[in-house]
Amino acid sequence: MNAAPVATIGGTPESMQPLLYLDGISVSFDGFKALNGLSLVLDPGEMRAVIGPNGAGKTTMMDVITGKTRPDSGKAMFREADLTQLDEAEIAALGIGRKFQKPTVFEMHSVFDNLLLALKADRRPSRVLFASTRAIERERADGILEMVRLTGMRGRMAGELSHGQKQWLEIGILLAQEPELLLVDEPAAGMTDAETEQTTELLRRINETRSVIVVEHDMTFVRALAVKVTVLHEGSVLAEGSLEHVSNDPRVIEVYLGR
Amino acid sequence: MISARLGLYGSLLVAAVPLALTIAVGLLSLLPADSALHVPGYVVTLLGKYLAYALLALSVDLVWGYVGILSLGHGAFFALGGYAMGMYLMRQIGTRGVYGDPVLPDFMVFLNWQELPWYWYGFDHFAFAALMIVLVPGALAFVFGYLAFRSRVSGVYLSIITQALTFALMLAFFRNDMGFGGNNGLTDFKDLLGANLQAGSTKAGLLIATGAFLSFFFLVCRHLTQSRFGKVLIAIRDAESRTRFLGYRVERYKLLVFTFSAMMAGIGGALYVPQIGIINPSEFEPANSIEAVIWVAVGGRGTLVGSMVGAVIVNFAKTVLTGTFPEIWLFVLGGLFIFVTLFMPRGIVGLFTGLRTWRSQPAKVRKQLTGRALEAGE
DSSP: OOOOOOOSSSSTTTSOOOEEEEEEEEEEEEEEEEEEEEHHHHHEOEEEEEETTTTTSSSHHHHHHTSSSSSSEEEOOOOOOGGGGGOHHHHHHTTTEEESSSOOOOOOOTTHHHHHHHHSOOHHHHHHHHHOOOHHHHHHHHHHHHHHTGGGTTSSEEEEEEEEHHHHHHHHHHTTTSSSSEEEOOOOTOOHHHHHHHHHHHHHHHHTSSSEEOOOOHHHHHHHHHHHEEEEEEEEEEEEEHHHHTTTHHHIIIIIOOO | HHHHHHHHHHHHHHHHHHHHHHHHHHHHHTTTTTTTTOOOOOOOOOHHHHHHHHHHHHHHHHHHHHHHHSSSSSSHHHHHHHHHHHHHHHHHHGGGGSOOSSOOOHHHTTTTOSSSOOGGGTTTTTHHHHHHHHHHHHHHHHHHHHHHHHHHHHHHHHHHHHHHHHHHHHHHHHOOOGSSOOOOOEEEOEETEEEETTHHHHHHHHHHHHHHHHHHHHHHHHHHHHHHHHHHHHHHHOHHHHHHHHOOOOOHHHHHHHHHHHHHHHHHHHHHHHOOOEGGGGGOHHHHHHHHHHHHHHTTTTOOOHHHHHHHHHHHHHHHHHOOGGGGGHHHHHHHHHHHHHHHHHHHHHHHHHHHHTSSSSSHHHHHHHHHHHTTTO
């Protein structure tokens, strides 16, 4: 399955330990198998696109990785850490950030405060209670604002942003956590063509220092990312490789692209 | 946020109001009765009651307005604080009771009890009682919150079980063998810290103490909600799972605030009881807790100031209406809640701040703002 040459940006030697390792993950809800023996390996520094029809298990996969859903069976490792034993907060602290499908930002907070709350720091209530904003935090938040093109919106309420801007702010929130791995669910959904292009560029820049998994429906967007693609179908991996490779796979054509 | 717009000086000014008002009314009540400025005793008691309720409203606003926990059982914490104070006041009666028993309160003698139940020990000391006023509601909130938040019970389900909590406590306190005076509750109090509760000076002092506590807790809540901690609370209210995936332990934040809020409510109850002169199980009635939520909604949820304003205004209306047309009060209360929910989603305070924002915006934005105000009220 893995035979085709892949255009990953952060190509890594074989000997390197994978960053994320999912093996035989199964999850069922009331008898419905959302994930059925899913296996996926992500190298450090890699960007991966995950595609698949609705109900293929993309969101459930993210839920398992981020600790929202416990798998019935299978192994989920992030470096040395067993993700199936940790909760959402612990996994976030470990260095996995997640962007939701529907852009989710703190609408009643300013754009700047959204980032401030997300900056990597001690999250314990006792510490947060007496935390004051330091100059370095301001600088870091401003740096991220620039990266996600929201500097002009710094003092606005996040609820006033356009849909596309909210998507970027949420990516900014992820970056503020300084995660090693970003899980990004449909970042280009509802965006204009120009915004989609800027998002592609943003993800590429992020990938220079971090690993990324992008779940996406938009094939033009996936093509523009030019990374290794994993096709999910009915809870397991149907095909993996370059977009060209998977789109020539007859099974993929049948379940997904051909429709 | 609205209290953010108040600024530090505005908040200090707001905080000064209850204290200044109670000092003024308290002192005026001590003037001779024939003086033109004399404030009659019943006004002192009424104002004290309103402000004790305002403290309860503040505690409800902290959890509902800022963390989104709609507690329909906060009256229980208020009543528990009240009972703790009542137990101290009962033990102060001593031999002055009808039966003249130096240790046992009248109702225990009446029930033929031979000795004081263990849980009444220590309540003859004010310091111990004061500790229990915060510890008992706090401990209940902690245990309840720990179980509920850890299991991620939220929304309507949480509201329903808080309602069940206060209802269960009401049934328990109605029982004579619980040792809290059954349906008569605790009453016939004589003195507090040696001061006669019937004396005008004691009443004035209690009123001022209530004003001081209200001012103090307003400032504490304001600081809490303006700090980064408060921003996390609002984040939890608006996007709980986003906050969780950022690595915040949402349940710990909720538990901390819920427990603190219950302690505040307990202090409110403890201030209420000596001024009213009685505490009985009807204070646990679910309707009381719901009324407290209505005060907050009327005044303006998530504004702190609004909760206090709402408590005073609604209770003033209640005093007036139950005096003149007692049978329509509940209809008025229900109607008020529906009206506020539909037409004033930001409450009385929102009316003022909304107007200011409205005027400063161009016509195009005005329309959006009204739309959002309605959404926010849902």
